[in-house]
Amino acid sequence: MENEGRRKFLGVCVAGCTVAAAAAAGYPVLRYLAPRSGQGGAAKLVIPAGELKEGDAKFFEFAGSSAVLIKTSSGQLVALSAVCTHLGCIVQWVKEKQQFLCPCHGGQFSTDGTVLGGPPPRPLAKIPFTVTEGNITIG
Amino acid sequence: MLNRLYRWLDLRYGIGEIAEKELTGYLLPRNINEWYSLGSVLLVIFAIQVATGMLLMIYYVPDADKAFKSVSFIMNEVPFGWFIRLCHAVGSNMMVAVLLLHMLSTLMMGSYKAPRELNWVTGFTLFALVQGISLTGYLAPWSQLSFWATTVATNSVSAIPVLGPTLVEFLRGGKLVGPATLGRFFALHAAVLPVVIAALIGAHLFFLKRTGVSAPPFGRDETANPFEAREYHYQGHPGGIPFFPNYALQDLSSISIYFAVFLAVVFFWPNMPFTPDAFVPADPFKTPAHIKPEWYFLANYQTLKIFPSELLGLSVQAAAMTFLALLPFIDRSPERHPLKRPLFLTLVIAGILLWIALSVWGHLS
Numbered sequence: 157m158e159n160e161g162r163r164k165f166l167g168v169c170v171a172g173c174t175v176a177a178a179a180a181a182g183y184p185v186l187r188y189l190a191p192r193s194g195q196g197g198a199a200k201l202v203i204p205a206g207e208l209k210e211g212d213a214k215f216f217e218f219a220g221s222s223a224v225l226i227k228t229s230s231g232q233l234v235a236l237s238a239v240c241t242h243l244g245c246i247v248q249w250v251k252e253k254q255q256f257l258c259p260c261h262g263g264q265f266s267t268d269g270t271v272l273g274g275p276p277p278r279p280l281a282k283i284p285f286t287v288t289e290g291n292i293t294i295g
Numbered sequence: 296m297l298n299r300l301y302r303w304l305d306l307r308y309g310i311g312e313i314a315e316k317e318l319t320g321y322l323l324p325r326n327i328n329e330w331y332s333l334g335s336v337l338l339v340i341f342a343i344q345v346a347t348g349m350l351l352m353i354y355y356v357p358d359a360d361k362a363f364k365s366v367s368f369i370m371n372e373v374p375f376g377w378f379i380r381l382c383h384a385v386g387s388n389m390m391v392a393v394l395l396l397h398m399l400s401t402l403m404m405g406s407y408k409a410p411r412e413l414n415w416v417t418g419f420t421l422f423a424l425v426q427g428i429s430l431t432g433y434l435a436p437w438s439q440l441s442f443w444a445t446t447v448a449t450n451s452v453s454a455i456p457v458l459g460p461t462l463v464e465f466l467r468g469g470k471l472v473g474p475a476t477l478g479r480f481f482a483l484h485a486a487v488l489p490v491v492i493a494a495l496i497g498a499h500l501f502f503l504k505r506t507g508v509s510a511p512p513f514g515r516d517e518t519a520n521p522f523e524a525r526e527y528h529y530q531g532h533p534g535g536i537p538f539f540p541n542y543a544l545q546d547l548s549s550i551s552i553y554f555a556v557f558l559a560v561v562f563f564w565p566n567m568p569f570t571p572d573a574f575v576p577a578d579p580f581k582t583p584a585h586i587k588p589e590w591y592f593l594a595n596y597q598t599l600k601i602f603p604s605e606l607l608g609l610s611v612q613a614a615a616m617t618f619l620a621l622l623p624f625i626d627r628s629p630e631r632h633p634l635k636r637p638l639f640l641t642l643v644i645a646g647i648l649l650w651i652a653l654s655v656w657g658h659l660s
Binding site: 184185187188189190192 | 350353372373374375376378379
């Protein structure tokens with residue numbers, strides 16, 4: 157009985173040491189592999205309003221992801237995430253139709269991000285922006 | 296939970312039978328000693344080198360313009376990057392050191408003798424390959440130390456008559472060490488040599504499995520080699536101690552001692568693998584003073600220097616290496632106890648002293 161107890165105690169000690177060693181080795185490796193913070197691009201971005209003509213779109217990197225700013229033919233500004241909500245491809249701007257088309261599986265979005273057709277389950281996410289003195293500040 | 300998983304696997308694959316044959320029923324000589332665990336330590340070191348090497352490849356850029364910067368980035372910017380790189384750099388030195396001890400113990404106990412000739416030959420080849428993988432990895436950081444140590448090391452090949460200069464150019468991928476050399480050395484270091492080493496480790500273990508473990512010549516009256524070249528015979532050890540748990544515990548102790556030494560160097564002597572030239576980016580137009588190779592190449596380096604011709608120095612080393620590689624075929628006496636082999640023991644001690652003396656001389660010169 158006493159031997160059983162000792163055996164169990166040693167087993168727990170060995171298991172504990174193994175877990176501690178794995179954690180000691182695993183933590184540096186996890187930190188080493190973790191994506192570095194602050195590498196996802198600026199959280200605020202300024203685009204001169206003059207850069208964009210009516211009916212055009214401007215793609216840019218924003219907060220580590222792809223985004224798009226469009227000026228509709230009616231002159232309205234819209235900032236959207238350019239990541240298709242279906243499987244994450246980057247949508248393309250079709251100027252003639254004034255809508256977005258995802259080349260991967262044919263998802264279509266309107267200028268305000270609403271799904272017009274195809275498999276995407278959700279509209280494109282809207283990105284807040286402000287216009288001051290001819291500059292568009294995204295974010 | 297663990298019992299159920301074990302039972303599930305055992306019912307399907309009979310793992311209990313394998314465990315019985317390879318672990319608890321795998322009997323080792325009763326007088327087995329600590330030195331026999333160095334092979335396991337080496338397997339652990341190789342695994343660590345592979346793992347840390349893979350991790351380094353995430354941030355390292357094998358391009359002459361970017362290599363030094365990427366290594367500095369790993370050391371200074373990436374969390375624990377310094378730790379991963381130091382483990383890799385210190386580990387390579389440790390691997391050579393432990394390999395030397397492993398070979399020394401095999402030599403002293405006469406374990407290289409028949410029927411284990413190929414165990415020795417594969418082991419010796421592994422030693423040469425480990426030196427090769429260390430040398431090719433040395434260039435990777437593209438520092439002054441890497442650049443000029445590689446220049447000197449590859450240059451010694453030019454002493455080979457007729458083919459020498461062409462061989463050096465082939466090795467470097469150009470007349471001088473340059474970006475082409477880095478591409479070649481990196482491919483050798485990270486792709487070719489690890490695969491060849493892993494394959495040879497497989498062969499080494501296969502031979503060990505087929506011949507059985509040799510019994511140490513110590514602590515018994517009969518110390519002659521029991522092998523008779525009549526038919527295949529596995530050397531078992533009836534009545535011996537089981538590998539698991541008995542010797543597995545010894546392996547674990549040796550691995551723990553290794554880790555203590557290894558981590559002590561990593562944490563308290565982090566400059567061990569480096570000289571000040573290792574922190575300066577490579578400059579092909581500026582040779583630094585006193586470029587010295589790694590400690591395990593110092594004896595070779597000094598030998599090249601003391602002979603009047605480089606060819607002679609190289610030939611002497613080649614002869615010594617060939618002699619050592621083919622030792623089991625040259626030394627055919629059955630006796631294995633070092634004290635009963637006075638000539639052998641004298642030669643080994645003289646050889647070690649000569650190697651140490653040449654290394655110290657090379658270091659101080």
